[in-house]
Amino acid sequence: MFTLSLNQRAALLSVVILLVGLLVWEAAIPAQKAVGELTEYEILTGGGQPKAGVPAPSQVLVKAWEQLSDPFYDAGPNDKGIGIQIGYSIYRVLTGYFLAALVAIPLGFLIGMSPVAYKALNPFIQVLRPISPLAWMPLALFIIGDSEASAIFVIFICSIWPMLINTAFGVAGVREDWVNVARTHELGAFKTAFLVILPAAAPTIVTGMRISIGIAWLVIVAAEMLVGGTGIGYYVWNEWNNLDLTSVVFSILMIGVVGMMLDSMFAYLQRRVTYVE
Amino acid sequence: MKPYLSIENLTQKFPDGAGGELTVFENATFGVEKGEFVVILGHSGCGKSTIMNILAGLADPTSGVVVMDGQEVKGPSLDRGVVFQNYSLLPWLSTLKNVSFGVAARHPEWTKAQVAEHSTKFLAMVGLEGDVIRRKPSQLSGGMRQRVSIARAFANHPKLLLLDEPFGALDALTRGTIQDELLKIWGQMEQTVFMITHDIDEAILLADRILLMTNGPQARVAESVEITIPRPRNRTEIVEHPNYYAIRNHLVQFLGKRSKELSGQPTEPGQSNKPTTVRIDKTDPQDDPEDKRPALRAVNS
Ligand SMILES: Nc1ncnc2c1ncn2[C@@H]1O[C@H](COP(=O)(O)OP(=O)(O)OP(=O)(O)O)[C@@H](O)[C@H]1O
Ligand SMILES: [Mg+2]
Numbered sequence: 001m002f003t004l005s006l007n008q009r010a011a012l013l014s015v016v017i018l019l020v021g022l023l024v025w026e027a028a029i030p031a032q033k034a035v036g037e038l039t040e041y042e043i044l045t046g047g048g049q050p051k052a053g054v055p056a057p058s059q060v061l062v063k064a065w066e067q068l069s070d071p072f073y074d075a076g077p078n079d080k081g082i083g084i085q086i087g088y089s090i091y092r093v094l095t096g097y098f099l100a101a102l103v104a105i106p107l108g109f110l111i112g113m114s115p116v117a118y119k120a121l122n123p124f125i126q127v128l129r130p131i132s133p134l135a136w137m138p139l140a141l142f143i144i145g146d147s148e149a150s151a152i153f154v155i156f157i158c159s160i161w162p163m164l165i166n167t168a169f170g171v172a173g174v175r176e177d178w179v180n181v182a183r184t185h186e187l188g189a190f191k192t193a194f195l196v197i198l199p200a201a202a203p204t205i206v207t208g209m210r211i212s213i214g215i216a217w218l219v220i221v222a223a224e225m226l227v228g229g230t231g232i233g234y235y236v237w238n239e240w241n242n243l244d245l246t247s248v249v250f251s252i253l254m255i256g257v258v259g260m261m262l263d264s265m266f267a268y269l270q271r272r273v274t275y276v277e
Numbered sequence: 278m279k280p281y282l283s284i285e286n287l288t289q290k291f292p293d294g295a296g297g298e299l300t301v302f303e304n305a306t307f308g309v310e311k312g313e314f315v316v317i318l319g320h321s322g323c324g325k326s327t328i329m330n331i332l333a334g335l336a337d338p339t340s341g342v343v344v345m346d347g348q349e350v351k352g353p354s355l356d357r358g359v360v361f362q363n364y365s366l367l368p369w370l371s372t373l374k375n376v377s378f379g380v381a382a383r384h385p386e387w388t389k390a391q392v393a394e395h396s397t398k399f400l401a402m403v404g405l406e407g408d409v410i411r412r413k414p415s416q417l418s419g420g421m422r423q424r425v426s427i428a429r430a431f432a433n434h435p436k437l438l439l440l441d442e443p444f445g446a447l448d449a450l451t452r453g454t455i456q457d458e459l460l461k462i463w464g465q466m467e468q469t470v471f472m473i474t475h476d477i478d479e480a481i482l483l484a485d486r487i488l489l490m491t492n493g494p495q496a497r498v499a500e501s502v503e504i505t506i507p508r509p510r511n512r513t514e515i516v517e518h519p520n521y522y523a524i525r526n527h528l529v530q531f532l533g534k535r536s537k538e539l540s541g542q543p544t545e546p547g548q549s550n551k552p553t554t555v556r557i558d559k560t561d562p563q564d565d566p567e568d569k570r571p572a573l574r575a576v577n578s
Contacts, residue, residue: 184353
């Protein structure tokens with residue numbers, strides 16, 4: 001009798017859960033199809049295509065194969081490959097996110113270093129932070145005008161808070177002993193910031209960045225549903241309008257996969273900067 | 278003529294957490310000569326680390342000044358190297374980097390190779406060689422960390438070396454080796470050393486002079502005991518010197534009894550707060566029998 005390691009057992013269990021889940025799903029579908037005989041209305045609105053109804057996993061798999069074998073085709077505004085749509089979303093998320101980092105990290109440094117700045121800015125942060133990022137959308141559309149830029153602005157505004165707050169928190173919490181080491185070595189303000197405070201606060205800052213990218217990816221889907229045009233959020237909504245639920249399910253899975261990849265990039269960064277005291 | 282390092286009427290008060298004030302020490306006044314090795318002894322909590330932080334320029338006293346080489350100490354400087362009580366290594370840097378970052382700060386004109394070589398040399402001096410220096414502080418033992426911190430301070434050749442219980446976490450053997458190294462460096466470099474310790478034997482072995490502090494709060498630097506044992510001193514031989522046990526007994530007496538009796542006595546305005554100088558020398562032919570207990574006489578006067 002051979003024994004499996006913890007990881008092997010977990011992997012085995014995962015595969016079993018996946019297979020059972022898919023089988024149950026697959027088995028549940030035909031019954032539903034029988035019920036869902038097409039009405040005249042559905043035929044008229046295009047629902048008469050074989051795609052209508054909740055798809056079986058096998059259909060999703062076929063869809064995935066079809067989409068992923070040619071992810072970047074572009075056949076007009078309403079028919080672009082999944083790769084292009086995700087590309088748009090990632091581009092918006094990263095643009096808004098890096099703009100936010102550019103503001104949040106230096107500002108967080110300032111707040112963390114200066115109790116006056118902290119006290120002065122805290123009320124604004126506390127009021128602005130709980131606002132749903134989508135609530136900014138109408139204002140952004142009105143002021144900025146451009147829908148593309150508005151979506152980026154919404155990402156900017158939602159990713160700024162965790163980074164700002166974590167940076168401030170991390171910087172304020174740097175052990176005084178370490179700052180004293182910098183001081184006894186006569187490091188200037190600039191060198192102290194980069195050689196001591198930044199590495200000391202890095203784990204907290206990167207945690208904030210990781211939370212932010214997660215939120216940004218959640219928000220972009222909703223934002224693109226609102227502004228339309230391109231992007232994975234728009235794609236989901238568009239396929240829903242086409243009643244192509246197979247595509248909807250497939251794109252939901254893709255949103256999850258991309259979100260996981262973004263998160264694991266930051267998990268990797270987090271491991272790089274973490275230290276043991 | 279002012280001493281090289283002059284501590285003048287240093288007072289430190291902290292909020293006591295209950296709305297009032299806690300006076301750690303008051304009007305501490307003493308001097309340290311250039312090249313002198315001074316050790317300060319006192320019970321836990323009497324304010325030794327606080328004094329050292331002020332000497333380092335890391336903290337400002339409530340009142341009083343520290344003057345070094347004619348210049349008031351207003352902030353930290355590379356001329357005053359510190360070995361902190363809790364090592365204060367930067368945990369995200371390797372052992373070597375912890376030392377070399379200080380060396381690079383001291384010698385900005387050096388190449389990377391020079392900095393690394395110099396740092397490696399000082400790490401080897403405290404017994405850290407090979408793979409160990411690539412490890413992070415968290416992967417070292419307490420004693421090894423302390424040695425890194427010592428290497429970091431030594432490598433910078435500061436004019437004044439401030440050591441806060443630098444050998445506290447070391448085993449007797451390593452402690453001996455590093456004490457010897459310290460004496461060697463001190464002998465070569467014309468450095469002035471101000472060191473805190475709890476270990477009486479270590480103090481006698483190393484010091485030119487031992488400052489004794491009374492218990493806190495309102496601690497005072499009450500006595501300055503000269504160590505009348507010629508150098509070079511050797512751990513095993515000094516115990517045979519006629520002055521050794523006389524000095525040792527005096528220190529034990531002070532820490533065991535008088536530090537408590539003398540504590541909490543605020544100085545009257547105008548009264549000098551300089552520590553009483555105590556010189557115990559049994560080899561001095563001029564010593565008459567009455568002088569057998571000079572310590573007590575000095576205090577009574
Ligand atoms: N930042 C601070 N705020 C309030 N009280 C303080 C502060 N720093 C030190 N103290 C108090 O000052 C006194 C002296 O502290 P210090 O660390 O100088 O003692 P020490 O002589 O070095 O003791 P030990 O031998 O245990 O290291 C203690 O009573 C401590 O509680
Ligand atoms: Mg101390």
